[in-house]
Amino acid sequence: MSSSISLPAVPRVTPSPWNAFGGIWRLTARRFTTRNYWIGVAVLLSILALFTGAVVRREDGATQFFSLAKVVYLTIILPLTAFVFTAAAIRDDLKPSSVDYVFTRPIRRTAFVLFKYLSQMICLQIDFLLAFTILFCTGIYRHVPGLFEAAPILLFAQVLLVMAFSAFGFFCGVITSRYMVVGLIYAAVVEVGVGQLPTQLSKIAMTRQILGMIEPTMSRVAPRLSNHAAEVPGILATVGLLCAFTLAMISLAALFFSHQELAGGKSPQS
Amino acid sequence: MKAIIEGENLSRFYGMILGLNNVNFTIKPGITGVVGPNGAGKTTLFRLLTGQSKPSSGTLKVFGLNPWNNPAVQARLAYCPESEAVPADIGASDWLIALGMISGLSAATAKGRALLNLERVKLPSAHWKKRLTALSKGMRQRVKLAQCLLHEPDLIILDEPMNGLDPMGREEFGNVLRALANEGRSIVISSHILDDLEALCAEFLLLRWGRIPHSLNEGTREARARWPDSTSIRCESPEKLARYLFDQHLLRGCDIATDTLHVRWSEPERFYGKFHHYLLESGVRIFEVQNTASLLEKAIDTVPNQ
Numbered sequence: 001m002s003s004s005i006s007l008p009a010v011p012r013v014t015p016s017p018w019n020a021f022g023g024i025w026r027l028t029a030r031r032f033t034t035r036n037y038w039i040g041v042a043v044l045l046s047i048l049a050l051f052t053g054a055v056v057r058r059e060d061g062a063t064q065f066f067s068l069a070k071v072v073y074l075t076i077i078l079p080l081t082a083f084v085f086t087a088a089a090i091r092d093d094l095k096p097s098s099v100d101y102v103f104t105r106p107i108r109r110t111a112f113v114l115f116k117y118l119s120q121m122i123c124l125q126i127d128f129l130l131a132f133t134i135l136f137c138t139g140i141y142r143h144v145p146g147l148f149e150a151a152p153i154l155l156f157a158q159v160l161l162v163m164a165f166s167a168f169g170f171f172c173g174v175i176t177s178r179y180m181v182v183g184l185i186y187a188a189v190v191e192v193g194v195g196q197l198p199t200q201l202s203k204i205a206m207t208r209q210i211l212g213m214i215e216p217t218m219s220r221v222a223p224r225l226s227n228h229a230a231e232v233p234g235i236l237a238t239v240g241l242l243c244a245f246t247l248a249m250i251s252l253a254a255l256f257f258s259h260q261e262l263a264g265g266k267s268p269q270s
Numbered sequence: 271m272k273a274i275i276e277g278e279n280l281s282r283f284y285g286m287i288l289g290l291n292n293v294n295f296t297i298k299p300g301i302t303g304v305v306g307p308n309g310a311g312k313t314t315l316f317r318l319l320t321g322q323s324k325p326s327s328g329t330l331k332v333f334g335l336n337p338w339n340n341p342a343v344q345a346r347l348a349y350c351p352e353s354e355a356v357p358a359d360i361g362a363s364d365w366l367i368a369l370g371m372i373s374g375l376s377a378a379t380a381k382g383r384a385l386l387n388l389e390r391v392k393l394p395s396a397h398w399k400k401r402l403t404a405l406s407k408g409m410r411q412r413v414k415l416a417q418c419l420l421h422e423p424d425l426i427i428l429d430e431p432m433n434g435l436d437p438m439g440r441e442e443f444g445n446v447l448r449a450l451a452n453e454g455r456s457i458v459i460s461s462h463i464l465d466d467l468e469a470l471c472a473e474f475l476l477l478r479w480g481r482i483p484h485s486l487n488e489g490t491r492e493a494r495a496r497w498p499d500s501t502s503i504r505c506e507s508p509e510k511l512a513r514y515l516f517d518q519h520l521l522r523g524c525d526i527a528t529d530t531l532h533v534r535w536s537e538p539e540r541f542y543g544k545f546h547h548y549l550l551e552s553g554v555r556i557f558e559v560q561n562t563a564s565l566l567e568k569a570i571d572t573v574p575n576q
Contacts, residue, residue, distance in 0.1 A: 011345035012422040015374040023371030023380075026364065027357070034359045097355035101417060104320040105372045106345035258339065262322045 087173030146221025289314035407434030
């Protein structure tokens with residue numbers, strides 16, 4: 001039977017990973033450039049600025065500001081947003097409007113996962129840079145002491161958290177449409193450490209690592225916030241752990257996605 | 271001619287649901303029509319061909335290779351799905367540029383190809399920048415065809431591409447497909463508009479309930495060898511024409527509806543052998559002569575169930 005099949009010839013256009021990344025970047029970045037998106041971003045940033053301005057007062061501004069930055073911004077808003085946005089983005093790419101056009105093209109699924117994650121993560125980093133700027137400017141407006149000393153480590157923490165939680169969101173988005181359930185279970189067991197499970201999983205929580213990393217700076221700029229009981233891992237250890245977590249999530253997502261069959265635009269019975 | 275697609279004992283099940291059931295087939299270069307009722311397994315077949323699904327059993331080869339998740343095959347084929355879903359918030363030309371780049375083209379080449387192909391599918395340039403979701407169904411079909419042509423594929427798989435096109439659009443669409451076939455590209459197309467399919471395709475594959483009961487090639491060849499049993503003739507005076515044809519002993523029966531005469535021939539080959547002569551001699555002004563049933567429809571009707 002195979003003898004009657006014509007031998008494979010060279011395709012007229014040779015697949016190129018670099019160009020494919022460009023294509024995926026264009027499809028991803030467009031979601032961040034629509035008018036509705038920017039209206040949403042403007043509203044959220046205004047709320048952030050107003051909330052920060054209202055909470056931080058002149059007296060003991062450092063404690064209030066850095067408490068807000070640590071507890072609300074770095075451990076709640078940022079991980080949650082990065083997780084949800086990335087999971088939603090990959091779910092969007094599994095819809096018929098994308099599946100039938102993107103995954104019938106000559107790109108390896110593993111490459112797609114990597115390129116999609118990078119594009120999404122870069123776009124989120126840009127957005128959070130904007131949020132950080134708003135937060136920072138509000139701090140300046142409220143004359144928060146130690147702001148310039150703390151800014152680099154806070155920004156670095158933000159970059160690491162966006163990288164790791166985007167990867168986690170990406171993985172959850174690939175494996176299930178109910179990514180929020182997986183995310184909430186993870187947050188409860190690992191990040192928050194509900195019930196202090198005997199496995200002590202919360203010790204490897206990413207937010208805990210990040211808070212440990214910024215602790216020395218926090219104890220200098222806002223001594224009342226200092227948590228002496230906190231374990232202080234080195235910056236390299238934290239970076240290594242978060243990079244390893246990111247790599248593991250993306251590898252698992254790629255592995256899972258490579259074996260996933262795509263349903264596309266019609267029910268399989270058709 | 272060598273086959274470009276070959277399926278052997280190919281099955282695909284979705285749990286208890288049957289997609290394709292132990293089918294054997296080959297598809298040769300050229301334009302091939304895939305015909306069958308809803309739920310026959312056409313889209314399942316296309317999903318297997320494009321490497322989106324894996325066969326449950328059996329083998330499938332496209333250009334001699336297993337298509338499942340195989341960029342070497344995907345670099346040589348293109349797919350236009352039936353689904354009307356297109357990404358929101360992106361213009362037609364921008365979408366094509368991004369897809370062209372994913373196929374391997376540089377940004378500049380992708381842009382050039384995108385515009386060229388939008389022109390080729392006759393989408394007016396005023397709509398090139400418009401969001402896909404703002405385009406009409408027919409225009410979206412044209413953009414969907416254009417995305418197939420970006421990387422000059424050797425095989426183009428089209429699932430119901432003529433849905434939503436007006437008759438003129440279907441004609442233009444057909445012309446584009448014929449031109450592509452003349453350039454040496456192979457096309458596999460499914461459509462419920464059998465007349466259009468019959469006008470386009472040299473070969474057919476009939477699917478029914480996940481099986482291939484018969485190669486329609488044979489069926490259509492037989493059907494084409496015969497003259498149509500019934501014909502509709504739109505003319506100035508159907509009554510006068512009916513009287514004349516009865517006098518010539520050509521008719522088995524007829525119906526008259528306003529300006530159209532529907533006839534059933536007793537000896538169709540005698541009428542069609544000299545139809546110019548008969549119609550001229552009748553002295554009736556003829557506007558249109560049309561077969562009542564398409565040959566393909568007839569062939570499908572005659573295919574036995576397995």
